[in-house]
Amino acid sequence: xxxxxxxxxxxxxxxxxxxxxxxxxxxxxxxxxxxxxxxxxxxxxxxxxxxxxxxxxxxxxxxxxxxxxxxxxxxxxxxxxxxxxxxxxxxxxxxxxxxxxxxxxxxxxxxxxxxxxxxxxxxxxxxxxxxxxxxxxxxxxxxxxxxxxxxxxxxxxxxxxxxxxxxxxxxxxxxxxxxxxxxxxxxxxxxxxxxxxxxxxxxxxxxxxxxxxxxxxxxxxxxxxxxxxxxxxxxxxxxxxxxxxxxxxxxxxxxxxxxxxxxxxxxxxxxxxxxxxxxxxxxxxxxxxxxxxxxxxxxxxxxxxxxxxxxxxxxxxx
Numbered sequence: 001x002x003x004x005x006x007x008x009x010x011x012x013x014x015x016x017x018x019x020x021x022x023x024x025x026x027x028x029x030x031x032x033x034x035x036x037x038x039x040x041x042x043x044x045x046x047x048x049x050x051x052x053x054x055x056x057x058x059x060x061x062x063x064x065x066x067x068x069x070x071x072x073x074x075x076x077x078x079x080x081x082x083x084x085x086x087x088x089x090x091x092x093x094x095x096x097x098x099x100x101x102x103x104x105x106x107x108x109x110x111x112x113x114x115x116x117x118x119x120x121x122x123x124x125x126x127x128x129x130x131x132x133x134x135x136x137x138x139x140x141x142x143x144x145x146x147x148x149x150x151x152x153x154x155x156x157x158x159x160x161x162x163x164x165x166x167x168x169x170x171x172x173x174x175x176x177x178x179x180x181x182x183x184x185x186x187x188x189x190x191x192x193x194x195x196x197x198x199x200x201x202x203x204x205x206x207x208x209x210x211x212x213x214x215x216x217x218x219x220x221x222x223x224x225x226x227x228x229x230x231x232x233x234x235x236x237x238x239x240x241x242x243x244x245x246x247x248x249x250x251x252x253x254x255x256x257x258x259x260x261x262x263x264x265x266x267x268x269x270x271x272x273x274x275x276x277x278x279x280x281x282x283x284x285x286x287x288x289x290x291x292x293x294x295x296x297x298x299x300x301x302x303x304x305x306x307x308x309x310x311x312x313x314x315x316x317x318x
Contacts, residue, residue, distance in 0.1 A: 002027040002034055005118075007126040013118065019102060022128030026114060027106040029053065042099040043067065052095030052106040059093070059191040063204035070096040070134060070207075072195060073188035074113050074141050075148050087155065089148055089181035091188040094141075096134055098207045103130050105137070113140055131207060135218045138196065142225035145189060149232045152178050156240055160247070172248060179240045186233040189226060196223045264317040268309050272301040 004016040006023045016023060019041045027038060027049065035049050048069040051057050062069045073091040094113070095106040105114060116122055122136055156178055159171050199207075200219055279285055279297055287293035 002030055002038060005127055007128060011126065013120055013125075013127070021101050023102045024127040024133070025102055025104045026118070027104060028110065029108050030106075038104065042097065042102055042104060044097050044099055044104065045069075048095065048097045049104070049106055052093045053108050055092060055108065057093045059188070059195045061195050061198050061204070063207070067097055067099045068204045068207040070098070070138075070195060070199070072096070072138065072141060072192050074107075074111055075145050075185065075188075076109065076111060077148055077151075087151070088177065089152060089185070091184050096137055098130050098134060103127065103133050113137070113144055116140060131212060131215045132218070134207070135215055135222060138192075139218065139222045139225065141192075142222055142229055145185060145229040146225065146232065149182075149185065149229060149236060152181060153236055156236075156243070160243060172244060172251070175240060175244050175247075179237065179244065182233050182237040182240065186230065186237060189230045189233060193223070193226050193230065196226060260317060264309075264312045267312070268305050271305050271308060275301045275304075 003026045004019055004023050005013050005026065006016050006020055008014050019025060025038060025042070027034070030038070030049070030053075035046070038044070038049060039046060043065065044067045045064055048062070048064075048067060051069060051071050057071060059072045060069075061071070071093055074094045075089065075091055078088045078090075092108060092111075094111070095104075097104040097106070107114065117125060117137075117140075122140065125133065125136060127133060156175060159174050159178075162171050196219065200216075200223065275297065287296060290296070
């Protein structure tokens, strides 16, 4: 499926039925027929349109026949049903094709990044300002990485609070999932950094950032945001890795404490059983002729249990 948009004279985004010069074509998992129509209008290479449909594609920049492909990784988040504060974070490729007539964005799934532009949440956005549009997409992308990284840090803190009193592996599995997300983020951000540096150094067909000083300043802002996201991802990944190792030991220690407590209780409760076993034997026993022998034996058992419990308490077994 694809939609065509054009910024009108008032700066509002309008929907078109047919492509026009200066338009934006937003492509979402297109069919082969839709891909052919887009190629026919834009003149872009087929690989430029289909590159973002492969989840294994890595960020890169290519230029051919007056069209430039900027392939970047964008962050995506999906809620998980098994926990109220657990989410699945990952990345997926998004292609931005800058052509002579239009700008094309291609993605396999819906993303909040594109939705922000569709909802006019980005100031000074215009479809016909192709270089500026590309950089605004990259800048918005970097800010979403930072936003999701802060969410991951908040979720990990909530899980840590639960781990203090947990003896299960559920929380550790959640932390492992977050650590995996940070690895995805870190890898994608470093690949995006390479693309941004190439945009800053070189001029491509129909795409020259250094042609406009404002665009060059915006690109430098994008690079700074991206570097900050890389640093945050590395810091959070190191913290999370150390946290997982520490809390794996804590969970094991919590289990040992419970086992020690149960062993102490079992030892104390075994004393009355042993004493009653002795006096339950079918042989002549002491205190047989003593009135109130039952209460004496029970009292003695209680006293011995209290003494043993006090000794175990001093040994920090309780």
